[in-house]
Every structure is written in C-alpha cells, then in structure tokens.
Amino acid sequence: MSWIQLRLDTHPEQVEQLEELMLASGSVAVTLEDNADQPVLEPAVGETPLWGQTRLTGLYPADTDMKATLAHFPAEFLAQCNQRIEILEDKDWEREWIKHYQPMQFGQRLWVCPSWLEPPEPDAVNLLLDPGLAFGTGTHPTTALCLAELDGMNMEQQVVVDYGCGSGILAVAALKLGACEALGVDNDPQALVASKDNAQRNGVDSAVLPVALPGQYDADHWQQRADTVIANILAGPLMELSNTLLHCLKPGGTLMLSGLLNTQAPGMIEHYAPWVSLRIAGEHEGWVCLRGETAK
Numbered sequence: 001m002s003w004i005q006l007r008l009d010t011h012p013e014q015v016e017q018l019e020e021l022m023l024a025s026g027s028v029a030v031t032l033e034d035n036a037d038q039p040v041l042e043p044a045v046g047e048t049p050l051w052g053q054t055r056l057t058g059l060y061p062a063d064t065d066m067k068a069t070l071a072h073f074p075a076e077f078l079a080q081c082n083q084r085i086e087i088l089e090d091k092d093w094e095r096e097w098i099k100h101y102q103p104m105q106f107g108q109r110l111w112v113c114p115s116w117l118e119p120p121e122p123d124a125v126n127l128l129l130d131p132g133l134a135f136g137t138g139t140h141p142t143t144a145l146c147l148a149e150l151d152g153m154n155m156e157q158q159v160v161v162d163y164g165c166g167s168g169i170l171a172v173a174a175l176k177l178g179a180c181e182a183l184g185v186d187n188d189p190q191a192l193v194a195s196k197d198n199a200q201r202n203g204v205d206s207a208v209l210p211v212a213l214p215g216q217y218d219a220d221h222w223q224q225r226a227d228t229v230i231a232n233i234l235a236g237p238l239m240e241l242s243n244t245l246l247h248c249l250k251p252g253g254t255l256m257l258s259g260l261l262n263t264q265a266p267g268m269i270e271h272y273a274p275w276v277s278l279r280i281a282g283e284h285e286g287w288v289c290l291r292g293e294t295a296k
Helices: 012-024 066-070 075-080 093-100 141-151 169-176 189-201 235-240 242-248 262-272
Strands: 003-010 029-034 054-061 084-088 104-106 110-113 125-128 159-163 181-185 226-232 249-261 279-284 287-293
Touching (some): 003 075, 110 141, 159 169, 169 181, 226 242, 235 242, 262 279, 262 287
Parallel strands (some): 110 125, 159 181, 159 226, 226 249
C-alpha cells in the first residue's frame, strides 16, 4: 500500500492549529521536525520547545482526495506554508531496519549483535539484541560510550545498578562482561519489558537482573551495595537523581553518567564534586560519558 504525505513549513505559533487541521482532515499520523537545522536541547520542566522553522508532515491513505483535504485548511495558512504533496511508497520497515542493522564492536571484547546474525567473533563477549523503536541498541553515541567504558573495566563479580535501563543493554553487557548481579530501573514499564526480553535472549536469569520502576525496588537492600552505578539519561534528571544514584553506590565504587552534551559536563562535574570526582572518560559527536570513583 502507498501513502500520500502533505508537508507544510510553518512557525511555532501555527503548529498546534495546523496539526489539528491535519488530523481533522483525515491524516493518520502527524510528525514535526526541524526545518532549519536548529537544535532543541533538553527543555526545562513544563516546557515544550519547538524549532523556529518547523515542518509538519501529515500521512494520508493513498486514495485520499487531496484537493478536498486541502479545503479544510484556511487559504491564508496554505499560502504561507510552502505546501508539498508527495506519494510515499510503502515498505516493510522491519525488514529495512534488519537489512541495515549490523553487529557493532565496543572496546576490545564486546560486540552487540542482532539476534538473526551470526556473531562475527564467536569467542568475543557477544550481546544479542533485537533493535526496537526505543530504549537503545548501541547506535546512539551515549550508549556506545558507556559500552566502551564497560568493556575497559574489570567487571568480574561486580554488582551493578543501571538507572534508566531502557532496553537493558548496559546491565546485560555488564553481566556478560563478568558482573554477578545487576538492577535495572526505568520509569517506563515498556522499558522493563524490553530489559526482561533482552536478558532472556542472552541467557541472563531474572534473579540476576531484577528490573523495577523508581521507588518499587528495595532501597534499603541496595543501599551502598553497587560496585558500579550507571545512568545514561539526561542532564536534568542526572542532577535530580544524584542522591538516589549515590545511595546505591558503595565506598570506592564507580559512577558512570552519560546522556550529556560536552557543554553540560562542567556543570555536572561541579554538581557531583562533593561526593565523587568525575572526569570525561569518553566523547563522541558532542556527547560525553563521565566517570569517577567515590572515596573509600
């Protein structure tokens, strides 16, 4: 099946009304994207920033009468929006993803491999992972930085906490590299399901990798228990969660923080300075991973 997409270039103040008009006119999906190469960084609480020049794309069934559809929009809006109508050929998007997702190496020992391919180095530490639409597969620089750091650490018999575990990729990697136990925490229930699935796919018993929503794990049990605490999220939550993360970390333990732009690193280092001396352990495409050890 083919689709028709309607593209409109507009300004933030018109986005909400145009999105409503697209949906009212029969669009089955509306997406927003930057139309001027303008980055939108982490917003403050309660803010939903948009780009100064925003492109809306509405997706319509192939048999849609686009002339009748455009009649739903005020003529003055369309005159300002650089409208464009295109035919979008349907694809088996799952197959497209599979075709392009290949094994990736992190550090010296660790490979992340899609489960339908043979690992290129059978004797390496191979983490089998099926790509999803969210949660992390190792392709984002922040996840890649954390995986490379884990590969370079001695994880034998380590206890690990992965806060904001997403797909569970970092917790499972730590266990495959020798850790004896890991806790995965995420505020998205679907992430917990993904973590359980990926643990099972890699032969990790659920008793070795329990997963939980924030506040639903035994905080007393995990107090100062982890040799390594990893949090690959965003700068704001990393600051807000500092007490929670440090609560789990034993004296002399390692704290690894990622999900940070290089411009955010100095503020994060300063924030954690009373408890741990963080340093930039890795940097890629403007993203950084911080790492440091607490005092014994």
